[in-house]
Structures are given as C-alpha cells and as structure tokens.
Amino acid sequence: MHAWPQPSTPPVIGGTPATLKLFDTADEVIKPVSVADNHVGMYVCGITPYDSTHLGHAATYLTFDLVYRMLVDAGIAVTYVQNVTDVDDPLFERAERDGVDWRELGTSQIDLFRSDMTALSVFPPKHYVGAMESVPEVIDMVQHLLDTGAAYIVADSEFPDIYASISATEQFGYESNYDRPQMLEYFAERGGDPDRVGKRDPLDALVWRAERPGEPAWEAPFGAGRPGWHVECSAIARNRLGNTFAIQGGGKDLIFPHHEFSAAHSEAVTGCSRMAQHYVHTGMIGLDGVKMSKSLGNLVFVSKLREAGHEPSGIRLGVYSGHYRSDRDWSEQVLADANARLQLWRDAVAIESPVPAAAELVATVRAHLANDLDTPAALAAIDTWARTVRKQGTRHGNNDAGIIVTNLVDGLLGVRI
Numbered sequence: 001m002h003a004w005p006q007p008s009t010p011p012v013i014g015g016t017p018a019t020l021k022l023f024d025t026a027d028e029v030i031k032p033v034s035v036a037d038n039h040v041g042m043y044v045c046g047i048t049p050y051d052s053t054h055l056g057h058a059a060t061y062l063t064f065d066l067v068y069r070m071l072v073d074a075g076i077a078v079t080y081v082q083n084v085t086d087v088d089d090p091l092f093e094r095a096e097r098d099g100v101d102w103r104e105l106g107t108s109q110i111d112l113f114r115s116d117m118t119a120l121s122v123f124p125p126k127h128y129v130g131a132m133e134s135v136p137e138v139i140d141m142v143q144h145l146l147d148t149g150a151a152y153i154v155a156d157s158e159f160p161d162i163y164a165s166i167s168a169t170e171q172f173g174y175e176s177n178y179d180r181p182q183m184l185e186y187f188a189e190r191g192g193d194p195d196r197v198g199k200r201d202p203l204d205a206l207v208w209r210a211e212r213p214g215e216p217a218w219e220a221p222f223g224a225g226r227p228g229w230h231v232e233c234s235a236i237a238r239n240r241l242g243n244t245f246a247i248q249g250g251g252k253d254l255i256f257p258h259h260e261f262s263a264a265h266s267e268a269v270t271g272c273s274r275m276a277q278h279y280v281h282t283g284m285i286g287l288d289g290v291k292m293s294k295s296l297g298n299l300v301f302v303s304k305l306r307e308a309g310h311e312p313s314g315i316r317l318g319v320y321s322g323h324y325r326s327d328r329d330w331s332e333q334v335l336a337d338a339n340a341r342l343q344l345w346r347d348a349v350a351i352e353s354p355v356p357a358a359a360e361l362v363a364t365v366r367a368h369l370a371n372d373l374d375t376p377a378a379l380a381a382i383d384t385w386a387r388t389v390r391k392q393g394t395r396h397g398n399n400d401a402g403i404i405v406t407n408l409v410d411g412l413l414g415v416r417i
Contacts, residue, residue, distance in 0.1 A: 001084060001110075001128050001129060001130045001133060002128065003082075003114070003124035003125055004114040004115075004117050004118045004122075004124045005118055005124070006123060006124055007118075007121040007122070007123065007414070009069075009410060009411050009414075010406075010407040010410055010411055011407065011411060012073055012362060012366075012407055012411040012412060013362070013403070013404045013407050013408070014359050014362055014404065015359060015362045015363050015366065016363075017070075017073045017074035017075065017366065018074070018366040018370035019033075019074070019370060020032070020033045020067070020070045020071060020074065020369075020370050021033070021370060021371060021372055022067070022278055022280050022372055023280065023325060023372050024277075024278045024279055024280070025175065025176070025177075025255055025259075025279040025280070025281050026174055026175045026176075026177070028177065030371070030372045031278075033067075033071070033246055033247065033277075033278060034246045034277035034278065035076055035246070036246075038075070038076055038077060039076065039077045039078075039079065040071055040076055040077070040078050040079070040245075040246040040247065041079045041081070041241035041242065041245030041246050041247070042064065042067065042068070042078060042079070042081070042246060042247040042249065043081045043082070043233070043236075043237040043241060043245065043247070043248050043249070043276070044060070044080070044081075044082050044125070044247075044248075044249040044250060045082070045083060045233060045249070045250040045254055045258065045259075046082040046083045046084045046085065046128075047084060047085070047109070047110075047113055048085040048086075048088050048090050048091060049084060049085075049091065049105070049106040049107075049108075049109035049110045049113065050090050050091045050093075050095070050105060050106070050109060051094065051109060051294070051299075052109055052112045052113070052116070052301050052302075052303050053112065053113050053116040053117075053301060053302045053303065054292060054299040054300055054301050054302070055285045055292065055299075055300045055301075055302065055319070055330050056251065056284060056285045056292055056299075057113075057302075058116070058120065058302050058315070058319060059282055059283075059285050059319050059324070060249075060250060060282045061117065061120075061122055062120065062122065062316060062319050062320070062414075063249075063282045063324040063373065064080075064247075064249050064280075065120075065121075065122045065414060066369065066373050066375070066412070066413070066414075067247065067280070067373070068080060069123070069411065069412050069413075069414065070366075070369055070370065070373075070412065073411065073412060079126055079127075079240070080123070080126050080127075081125055081126065081127040081129070081236065081237060081240045081241060082125040082127070082128055082129075083128075083129050083130070083134070083232060083233055083236050084110060084128065084129070084130045084131065085131050085229065085232065086106045086110070086130040086131050086132055087102075087106075087131045087132050087216055087226055087227075088131070088229060089191075091105065091106055092215070112303055115303070116302040116303055116306075119302075119306055119312045120302070120315065120316060121312065121316075121414045121416070122414070127236075127240045129236045129240075131227060131232045134227070134232055134235055134236050135218045135226070135227060137235040137236065137239050138207075138208075138227040138231055138232055138235045139218070139220045139221070141207075141231055141234060141235045141238075141265065141269055142162060142207050142208050142220070142222065142227075142231065143220075143221060143222065144269050145162075145164055145168070145207060145265065145268060145269065146162065146222060148168075148268070148269075149165075149168075150164060150165060150168035150169075150268040150269075151164045151165065151168070151207055152165065152200065153222065154196070154198030154199060155198050156197070156198055156210075159209075159210040159212065161196070161206055161208065161209055161210050161225075162206070162207050162208035162210075163196075163199055163200070163204040163205060163207065164204060164205050164207045164231070164261070164264065164265055164268065165200060165201065165204055166201055166203050166205075166264070167201070168264065168268040169264050169267045169268050171267070171273060171274075172260070173260065174274075175255070175256075175263050175279050176255045176256040176260050178255075178256055178260075180203075182256070183203055183256060183260075184202060184203065186256045186257060187202070187203055187256070187257050190257060190258070191229060191257070191258075192205065192257055193206065203257075205228060205230055205231075205257060205264075205265075206228035207227070207228040207230070207231040207265065208220070208222065208223075208225050208226070208227065208228060208231075209225050209226050209227075209228060210223055210224070210225045211225050211226075229258065230258055230261035230262045230265060231261075231262075231265050233258070233262040234261075234262045234263075234265040234266040234269075237262070237266065237275070238269070238270065238275075243266070243270040243272045243275075244270075244274060244275060244276070244277065245275070245276055245277070246276065246277050247276060247277070247278045247280055248262070248263070248276035248278070248279050248280070249279075249280045249281070249282075250281060250282070251281060251283075251284065252281040252282060252283060252284065252325075253284070254281065255279075255281055259279060259281075262275070263275040263276065281325070282324050282325065283322075283323075283324065283325050283326045283327040283328060284327045285319075285327075285328060285329075285330050286327065286328070286329045286330065287299075287300055287329070287330055287331065288329065288330075288331050289329060291327075292330075300330055302315065310335060311339070311342065313342055313414075313415045313416050313417070314335060314338045314339045314342050315335070315338070316338075316413065316414055316415050317338035317339075317341055317342055317379070317413075317415060318330065318334045318335050318337070318338035320375035320376075320378075320379060320413065321334060321337065321338060321375070321376060321379065322375075322376065323373070323374065323376055324373050324375065325372075341379065341383065342415070342417065344383065344386045344387070344390070345382060345405075345409065346417045347386070347390055348385065348386035348387075348389040348390055348393070348402070348405070349399075349401075349402035349403075349405050349406050349417055350395070350399070350402060351389050351390065351394065351395055351399075351402070352393055352394045352395065352398060352401070352402075353388075353389040353392070353393040353399075353401040353402070354401060355400050355401045357385065357388070357389075357401065358385070358400075358401035358402075358404040358405050359404065361381060361382065361385045361404075361405060361408065362404060362405075362408050364378075364381045365378045365381055365382065365412060366412070369412060375413075382405070382409065389401075
C-alpha cells in the first residue's frame, strides 16, 4: 500500500538541535527518546477506514509529525511505520449500513485520509501497510505463539478461534499500568470479548478469528480465518523495526487493550522484555465541551474544514494550541484564534527585525518542543516575538530575520506562513 507524498520542508536555520524528550506511558516519566546508531524506529497505529479523518485522528498524526520533524532536525534517521486496519468489524458494519462493498468503502476512506495528510503537510511513513497485506506475517506469528504455548485454540467445533494468553509474558500490564478491574472495563468497551466461552482468562486477546459466513478469510495451517486486531500491529512492527524499537504511538484510547496486547504478543515471540522504549499517547479531542464520538454525530472532519476554505496551517495551529497529552476542546473560537495567530506571524515575518532575536527564537522553540512537545509554550514564544516585531520593526530593508522564522515555523511546526 502506498502512502502520500512527502512535503517539501526547509531546513531550520542556525543554532543547535535539541534532544527530544517525551512522556512514556509505561514508565510514567518524561525521558529522552532512545536513539541507536543515529536511528529511531517509530510505529504509529493507523486508521480503520470506515470514516474520513476527523480531528481526533488529525491530532494524533500531527503529534507524531512533530516527533518526526524534531528528530530529522537533529540529524537522526527515522524509520516510520504505520498500519491500516483494512479488514475489521467496524468496516464491515459501516459498509452493510451504507449498502456498499466493504473493500470499496475502505479504499475510498484511505484515499481521503491520504489527501488530508497531504494537505496538512504530514510526513508519510516509510512503510504504510494494510492488514490484508500483513496476513502471511500474522499467520507466522500466530503459529509461533501456538508452538510455544503462548496461544491456544478454544474448544469450539464451529468457530475455533485462537487466543493469546495474558500469562505468556511475565511483564504483562507494564505498558498501561492498569489494575485488573480497569483492564476488564476497557477490554469490554474497546473491542474485547471477556465473555467468550472457552477462554482461559476473560482478558485473553483474539489473535485469529475463525472463518464466519459472509466474512473474508485466509487459509492458515490452523484453519481459515482472519487476523485479530492487536497481532496485526505486532507483526507489522516487528518485521519492519525489529524486536524492539524506540516509539510506539497512538491515541490514549489505545493504551489498553491495543498497545498492551501488541507489545505482549511481540514480546512472547521475541523474548524481549519490552517492545518499545517509549509508549506515547495523545489526548482526546472534544467539540464545544463534548467528547467527539460517532454515536453523538459531533465529529469534525478535516476534509470538511478544508472544503469550507480553512487553511491546513490554521488547522495545525488550532490543534497545537493545546498540549498533545491533554484532553482538549475544538470549537469555532479555537479555529478563529488559530487563524488570527497565523495572520500575526505572517505580518511579522514581512517586517525587518533584528536577526539575533530571530536566532534566539529558534533556540527557544526548539527547547519547548524538545520538552515533551510543549506546543503551547512554543506558540506563545513565537507570538511574543511577532508582537514585538510588529511594534518595533520597519517595513523595508533586509529581512533575514523573517526568513529564519519562516523556516523555523515551516520546518518544525509544518505551518506555512
């Protein structure tokens, strides 16, 4: 599966790149990103393509675009991997509701997602992998889990599904730090099946769903079926980034069960104590004080904002006005403030101003972003510079300072002024 074009981005002028530190969900601390041989592997969970890109999606991918840009600014090579869950129950359900083929629905939404990411100047993954593409890899992983006793087949002659045992790794639970009651609650809410008859533990996760009538299926040594959700990401990540890598990312609703089990499946196969050195999660986006959800019908779609004439740079600034780990609100006022900020910056870079102040701003913004992507502080620093320039600058002569700031804002924030 192909991704989307890489944006053209200018290098940040001057200064010294900063060491990126991010909050790790597992260790519950802000710590430096693990860099090995000047390289970082990053896996970010992708979309299930049953609907177009809403702002919750966009906020996640814009967060990891910042991570990517900060690493590249520091001269670090990044292998970025992202999946697409293009075969899953929500996709089938939406296709049936709308009376369309699930493959056509998936293709149309993946194409729309690509166009949104292109418009937002998001760096594409090096490997963009659909679940259907990864089926042979999943089969290999499930077979290994069965062979080592880390997975088992339920005693069901009609649907002999395969589950991975939570006891397969001693460290299960380290990624989320949730207790068992929390795990059971989220497992039931987020795609788990705690009441499935035949499971050894209610929390055991499905790794292979035996063939059902009307559902797609692939042949496997242990019976025809299709991949479970979590093992899909385990297989894709391991086969492209190795047994352990730097960053596993996604929205905080993926902390459990998805990222916990993705790690556990991989660790059961590899014997590693930790799949990722950083587990990084973004907060949820609400609309006018209410959490966005499909059931409430209050999703804000990037494509609709673009159709209404809103600039992608304004959308980025609206998202970055809150810290990536916080649950935060979207509203018309947030977007209006972002557009006003964009105009302030554009006014300022057109005015002649001292180069040393611009150079100092580069260092300040780098420092804020390196500190767990503190975008509110970074935006505030640029605002202060811009207001000062607008008051004290002149509108003629050399404008090297404006070029420095333009490159800074484009290179690190993906905002074009």
